[in-house]
Amino acid sequence: MRGRHILPPPGKGRTVVQTVGVVLFMGAMAWASVPLYDWFCRVTGYGGSTNYADAGSEEILDQTIKVRFDGSLERDMPWEFRPLQREMEVRIGETGLAFYEAYNPTDVPVAGTASYNVAPFDAGVHFTKIDCFCFEQQVLQPGERVEMPVTFYVDPDIVRDRDAKFVHTITLSYTFYQTDLPETTTEQAANATGADAAPRAN
Structure with missing residues (x-):
């Protein structure tokens, strides 16, 4: 029967549109996943992410809590790194x-x-940092040894948190990994190398 057009089943076009929409949504979520995950962790404390404050807590309880410190290095990081307490x-x-x-x-x-x-x-959402070496990149010169501080407090809201109020010990862990040197440091190192290699005048 010529001239007869076979129409797609009802809803098929809508299914295609929905599929394309899902693909686009997933692509957008993949692109935004890192900042969204970071935001989610900071708000909820999920994954051990901490909070930040410009000053200390206005409320101090008589109840105490123990804080332990741990330090490690990525495999290719040549530094030595440890907590001093x-x-x-x-x-x-x-x-x-x-x-x-x-x-x-x-x-x-x-x-x-x-x-x-x-x-x-x-406990992550209740562990609040005021200042920390982890807030910015650190550069150590050859043979340099430094002490790096972290200032913090445990928010009193922890005692009112249904899931965290029974926590008696918190462990704060840092892992250092190597990053690219700032351009100024790279240029200074190159200039110093060039100066050492240059012949000295008699």
């Missing part, structure tokens, strides 16, 4: 100050950035 006990809401030590045993400048997490995860 293994643990401390602070009152909830009280500002604590801890130090980590980093050492560059190589003969070249090395830059590093620290990632971190808090365990147990339920």
Whole structure:
């Protein structure tokens, strides 16, 4: 029967549109997944992400909590890195100050950035940093050894949190991984090398 057009089943066109929409949505989510996940972790404390504050807590409880410190390095990071104290006990809401030590045993400048997490995860949203070496890239010169502070407090809301109120010990862990040197450092190193290689006038 010529001239007769076979129409697609009802709803088929709509299914195609929905499929395309899902594909586009998934692509957009993949593109935004890192910042969205980071935001989600900061808000909820999921994955041990911490909070930030410009100043200490206005409320300090008589109840104490123990904070442990851990440090490690990515496989190719040539530094030495460790906490200078293994643990401390602070009152909830009280500002604590801890130090980590980093050492560059190589003969070249090395830059590093620290990632971190808090365990147990339920306590992450209540662990608040005021200042930390992890907020910015660190550059150590050849043979340089530094002490790097982290200032923090445990938010009193932890005692009112259904999931975290029974936490008695929090572990703060940092892992340093090597990153590209800032351009200024790279240029200074190149200039220094060139100066050393240049022949000296008699």
